[in-house]
Amino acid sequence: MVRNMEKVIEEAKNAAKNMRRNILKMTHEAQGGHPGGCLSATDIIAVLYKGFLKVDSQDPKWSGRDYFFLSKGHAVPTLYAVLSEMGFLTEKELLDFRKLEGRLPAYPSCELTPGIDMASGSLGQGLSIANGTMLAARLNGTEQRAYVMLGDGELHEGQVWEAMMTAYHYKLNNVCAIVDYNKLQLDGSIDEVKTLGDLRAKWVSFGWNTLEIDGHDYEQIYKAFEEAINYKEGPTVIIANTVKGKGVSFMENEVGWHCAAPSDEQLKIALEELS
Amino acid sequence: MKIAPREAYGKALVELGKENKDVVVLDADVAKASMTVLFKEAFPERFFDLGIAEADIIGTGAGFAVAGKIPFVNAYANFLLGNGWEQIRISVCYANQNVKIIGHNIGASAGKDGPTHLPLEDIALTRVFPGMTVIEPVDAIEMKKAVMALAAHKGPAYMRVGRAPVPVITKEEDLFQIGKANIMRIGNAVSVFACGVMVSKALDAAIELKKLGIEIEVINMHTIKPLDEECILKSVKKTGVVVTAEEHTQIGGLGGAIAEFLAAHNPVPIKFVASPDRFGVCGTYEELHEILGLTKEKIIEKVIAALAMKKAVNK
Numbered sequence: 066m067v068r069n070m071e072k073v074i075e076e077a078k079n080a081a082k083n084m085r086r087n088i089l090k091m092t093h094e095a096q097g098g099h100p101g102g103c104l105s106a107t108d109i110i111a112v113l114y115k116g117f118l119k120v121d122s123q124d125p126k127w128s129g130r131d132y133f134f135l136s137k138g139h140a141v142p143t144l145y146a147v148l149s150e151m152g153f154l155t156e157k158e159l160l161d162f163r164k165l166e167g168r169l170p171a172y173p174s175c176e177l178t179p180g181i182d183m184a185s186g187s188l189g190q191g192l193s194i195a196n197g198t199m200l201a202a203r204l205n206g207t208e209q210r211a212y213v214m215l216g217d218g219e220l221h222e223g224q225v226w227e228a229m230m231t232a233y234h235y236k237l238n239n240v241c242a243i244v245d246y247n248k249l250q251l252d253g254s255i256d257e258v259k260t261l262g263d264l265r266a267k268w269v270s271f272g273w274n275t276l277e278i279d280g281h282d283y284e285q286i287y288k289a290f291e292e293a294i295n296y297k298e299g300p301t302v303i304i305a306n307t308v309k310g311k312g313v314s315f316m317e318n319e320v321g322w323h324c325a326a327p328s329d330e331q332l333k334i335a336l337e338e339l340s
Numbered sequence: 341m342k343i344a345p346r347e348a349y350g351k352a353l354v355e356l357g358k359e360n361k362d363v364v365v366l367d368a369d370v371a372k373a374s375m376t377v378l379f380k381e382a383f384p385e386r387f388f389d390l391g392i393a394e395a396d397i398i399g400t401g402a403g404f405a406v407a408g409k410i411p412f413v414n415a416y417a418n419f420l421l422g423n424g425w426e427q428i429r430i431s432v433c434y435a436n437q438n439v440k441i442i443g444h445n446i447g448a449s450a451g452k453d454g455p456t457h458l459p460l461e462d463i464a465l466t467r468v469f470p471g472m473t474v475i476e477p478v479d480a481i482e483m484k485k486a487v488m489a490l491a492a493h494k495g496p497a498y499m500r501v502g503r504a505p506v507p508v509i510t511k512e513e514d515l516f517q518i519g520k521a522n523i524m525r526i527g528n529a530v531s532v533f534a535c536g537v538m539v540s541k542a543l544d545a546a547i548e549l550k551k552l553g554i555e556i557e558v559i560n561m562h563t564i565k566p567l568d569e570e571c572i573l574k575s576v577k578k579t580g581v582v583v584t585a586e587e588h589t590q591i592g593g594l595g596g597a598i599a600e601f602l603a604a605h606n607p608v609p610i611k612f613v614a615s616p617d618r619f620g621v622c623g624t625y626e627e628l629h630e631i632l633g634l635t636k637e638k639i640i641e642k643v644i645a646a647l648a649m650k651k652a653v654n655k
Contacts, residue, residue: 128408175406175435182406184435187426193396194431197403197411200388204364204409211403224427227396234391 068291073116074283081111084146085312085339087159091142093332095163097171099139101322105247105280105307106140106214112286113212113243114147117294122152125179131209132198134183136191137216137245138172139324144181145169153180189222191215192242196231199239210294214243218250221259226271232300233272240300241293242273245280247309249320264304273302280305313338342505346444348480349501350375352487353412354382360491364404366390368397368415373503374444376414394423398431398441405437410491416450417443417500418459425465432496433469440490441466441498446476447536447587448620448628449502458620458628464592466498467565473497473518474565476536479508482562485516493518500536502587504625507540510560521568523575527555530643531575531582535561535594538585538613538634545639556583556643564594567601576602581650582610583642587634590614609649611642 084107092098110133114120119131135144142162148154154169161167168177172186183194195211202209215225232240244264252258261267268275274296278285286305293301309323310316313335327335357363357379364386371377371389380387390397394415401413413420420443421428432439443462450457467474473493477486483501490497514522524539525546534542542558549556557575561568576582582602584595595612602608615632629635 132406183402184430187430189395190399190427190431193399193427194403194406196396197400197405198407199403200400201364201404201407201409204385205407224393224395224399227391227393228399231390231393231396231400235388 068116070284070287073112074287077111077115077283080115080147080150081107082339084111084143084150086336087146087149087156088142089313089327089332089335089339091145091159091162093327094160096326097163098142098326099324100327101249101309101316101319102137102216102245102247103140103143104311104313104316105309106143106245107311108281108283109243109245109286109305110143110147110214112283113290114151116287117290118212120151120180122180125153129207129209132182132195132211134185134191134194134211134213135173136185136213137188137219138185141171141173144173148180151180188216188219189224192225192228192232195240196228196235196237199237200235202239210239210241212241212243214245217244217246217248217255217261218258220244220261229268229271229273236299238297238299241290242300242302244302244304245307246304247307249309249318249323251323253320268302268304273300274298275302275304277304277306280307281311341508343480343508344505345477345480345483345502346373346375348483349487350378352484353379355484356487356491357383357386360410362408363410363412363491364388366397366401366411366413368392368394368420370415370444374414374442374501394420395427398424398427401439402431402435402437405439410438410440412440412442414442414444416445416457416459417462418457421459421462421465429469433471436471437496438494439496442501443498444501445503446500447502448625448632448634449504451504451625451628452622454622455619460589460615460620462500463564463586463588463594464596467592467597469496471496472565473563475518475563476500478536478539478560478562479506479510481508481510481512482516486562489516489518502536506537509540509543516562519563519566519568521571522560522562523557524560525556525558527557528578529554530556530646531579532556532558532585532639532643533561533572533582533594533598534558534585535564536587538587541636542585542639544636545643548636548640549643554643554647561594564597567597569601572598572601573606576606576608580608581646582608583613583639583646584610585613585639588614589617591617609646609653611646611649613638613642
């Protein structure tokens with residue numbers, strides 16, 4: 066894939082702006098969801114889809130596709146929003162989020178939603194899935210890649226560390242993990258609940274190519290994905306320092322917005338800020 | 341003749357591997373015990389050791405399935421289902437992935453390894469999942485057919501594989517179809533629904549019971565889910581009384597599944613031959629079966645008790 070950084074960044078910025086607006090509308094309409102962790106992940110996911118992930122909205126199960134697994138499944142509005150930007154979903158149906166009808170449940174479903182390859186919502190499972198797909202790709206001799214986004218609180222789950230060892234052991238250079246390191250979780254700050262300590266050192270000691278970036282700086286995001294592709298010795302993790310609630314002034318760094326829905330008034334203010 | 345189910349399983353996997361290039365085998369550091377080592381030797385590029393990490397091995401298997409492979413995921417049943425249960429729930433069953441989960445050392449078959457290593461709860465743990473198929477082949481011959489059938493079947497499945505040798509009681513020409521129970525002996529007095537090694541014990545019991553003038557019907561319920569409801573109803577309409585037999589706790593296993601079905605559709609007296617609500621102990625396979633009441637004698641006792649219950653109910 067021939068890429069032009071400036072072009073990708075421009076497209077991703079436009080997509081992210083629309084995605085943020087849609088995330089607010091979805092969570093407002095549903096009066097539920099997790100806007101804080103959606104907004105922290107938005108810029109990274111926009112760059113990934115606009116610049117790196119090989120997928121085809123006309124053929125979602127195309128056998129040569131790349132995979133993106135949203136292991137932090139509660140951020141699924143971000144995924145729905147980007148799938149709308151990419152043509153897998155219509156913008157109109159985004160408002161079906163969490164509704165009985167439609168195909169956009171509260172957490173990802175690979176049975177209901179085109180463009181989603183694995184269910185999640187039960188934390189800790191995505192990296193193992195990514196590893197399995199890439200072991201299969203290696204067997205098939207295909208040039209596919211798997212990306213998986215993990216929450217920072219999600220790293221409390223032991224399975225993640227099992228899977229980190231697996232990716233390193235099998236030298237899965239086609240696996241790229243992204244940690245949405247927004248420093249907050251449901252019960253409070255990560256450091257209050259259970260600290261991750263020196264997170265970078267942990268990944269390094271597990272043998273991963275470990276990159277650390279500002280998860281809202283488009284050039285850094287772009288270059289990290291590119292570096293992950295070029296690193297051939299094993300898996301790469303991008304520790305993305307992010308701001309929970311990024312882009313909406315009253316949501317930023319507020320733990321209360323981990324799981325809460327905006328009121329009519331809050332939606333209005335947020336959409337004005339994002340216009 | 342007795343053959344260990346795991347040996348038949350290991351050989352069947354190799355046969356399957358020759359026929360189907362999409363089959364991959366994953367093991368959690370028990371390949372020499374599960375006998376997947378045979379597949380590893382035959383097809384090293386399609387064998388993956390995930391180490392002692394049962395949550396991860398389920399997820400990795402699900403990933404293979406996402407990419408179109410047919411993964412057989414192996415570990416001791418208790419560790420695999422205990423540590424991987426939520427992963428089976430979401431990444432396999434809710435996601436409807438074509439993953440074959442193979443639980444080893446089932447029931448009391450690891451004998452002297454003792455209570456930590458004797459999974460008596462695995463049927464209960466797996467049959468609660470929507471969309472899950474649950475199978476226990478009756479012997480080495482049926483094992484091969486079951487492995488082939490599992491690969492051909494699309495969707496999540498769990499299969500029990502024992503460590504200790506068990507009698508071979510079926511023939512090559514016998515049919516095996518997932519979801520279709522096999523009648524091993526025809527009778528009209530009591531329907532005995534059994535799975536695994538308990539089928540052979542039921543057949544032994546039938547010989548003794550015949551001497552008492554009691555002709556039991558013995559049915560091999562190799563598929564515990566989905567239940568062959570048609571077969572169950574047909575037999576029960578004839579006999580009006582049931583005994584179930586399984587190498588599993590009395591809670592939530594084959595007996596539970598049949599009782600749930602019959603209570604709603606055709607209530608009849610039922611007696612259960614199963615492990616009591618307790619853990620195992622260290623002992624030989626035979627000693628454990630004595631202690632847990634998984635014997636021919638216990639089946640005979642329950643058949644007679646079931647008949648007495650039927651008589652009392654009908655008074």
